[in-house]
Amino acid sequence: MGLRVSKGQSIAVRAFLSVLCLGVACFGAGCDGNDQSSEYIPENGAKIGASVADVMKDWLEDPDVPAAQRAVLERVAATGDMESLDYEQSWAQYRQCMTDLGYREIKLQKYPSGLYIEALHLAGTARQESKYEEDRAQCTAEHVEYVQAAYAMLAGNPNLYEDADEAVVDCLHRENLVAADYTASSFAEESARGEEDDYSFDIRDMKARSCLASNGHLTAFIGDDVEERLW
Numbered sequence: 236m237g238l239r240v241s242k243g244q245s246i247a248v249r250a251f252l253s254v255l256c257l258g259v260a261c262f263g264a265g266c267d268g269n270d271q272s273s274e275y276i277p278e279n280g281a282k283i284g285a286s287v288a289d290v291m292k293d294w295l296e297d298p299d300v301p302a303a304q305r306a307v308l309e310r311v312a313a314t315g316d317m318e319s320l321d322y323e324q325s326w327a328q329y330r331q332c333m334t335d336l337g338y339r340e341i342k343l344q345k346y347p348s349g350l351y352i353e354a355l356h357l358a359g360t361a362r363q364e365s366k367y368e369e370d371r372a373q374c375t376a377e378h379v380e381y382v383q384a385a386y387a388m389l390a391g392n393p394n395l396y397e398d399a400d401e402a403v404v405d406c407l408h409r410e411n412l413v414a415a416d417y418t419a420s421s422f423a424e425e426s427a428r429g430e431e432d433d434y435s436f437d438i439r440d441m442k443a444r445s446c447l448a449s450n451g452h453l454t455a456f457i458g459d460d461v462e463e464r465l466w
Contacts, residue, residue: 275408278419281397288312290388290395294381303328304381311385319349325382326351332374338367342463346445348390351383355455356463363466391449399450400426406446412436426452 284290291312295305307321330341342354353371358364375383388395392402400419407413407422413436425434436443444454 275405275415277396277398277401277405279396279398279401282395283397284395287315287389287395291385294384300381301377303378307382308385311389317382317386317389322349322351322382322386325379328378329374332378333370336370336374338370338465340463340465342461344459344461346448347442348445348449350387350390350445350449352448352453354461354463355459356465359466367465387449391446402450403446403452406449407436407443410442410446412440412443412446 284293291308294300295308295312300308304325307317307325310321311317326343330343333341343351344354345351356367359367391406394402394405396402396405398419400423404413404417404419404422407417417435421435431438438444438447438454439456447454
């Protein structure tokens with residue numbers, strides 16, 4: 236799965252999980268700032284659900300949701316929010332699952348919203364990388380898949396936009412990181428070019444990176460502090 240979140244409620248969980256993978260957008264120099272505004276009217280206001288509770292109930296229809304994650308989703312459906320303890324425990328269980336499988340360390344990048352994304356790691360052999368992908372998928376599905384999707388939605392897409400670009404831009408506006416006339420179309424054009432200096436906001440700003448990561452974009456830069464050594 237690529238860096239871009241696909242559109243549509245039916246693949247919401249898999250879309251959010253794209254940020255757990257090791258596909259990375261790497262960038263160079265910094266970007267210019269803008270006059271900023273938190274006011275934003277979306278070009279496409281379609282929603283994945285009428286409320287957080289509705290989205291959680293839809294996900295809970297999946298009979299394969301593991302029991303521990305199901306309990307978390309049920310609490311989110313009831314309260315409209317996620318307890319930090321639930322999120323921390325899910326990631327702790329993922330880390331334990333991976334270390335039990337023999338990995339030296341599992342490090343997490345924490346964003347200002349509280350969102351965790353597994354750090355990049357120093358490359359291993361082809362066999363090591365293949366096994367890592369299998370193990371990561373197994374531990375993710377068992378411990379953190381749905382919990383991560385729910386937390387990412389709450390942190391980065393609280394207005395429940397179906398269009399991932401709308402969700403990113405809404406988040407950027409809420410953080411006062413872009414100009415009042417910045418739209419999802421603006422973001423789509425800039426991200427399609429893919430170079431750091433093509434963006435009209437500071438792509439290195441951790442709040443901006445949080446908006447991106449919460450909605451299926453993983454940005455990484457040479458010199459980021461957090462890096463795993465798996466073997």
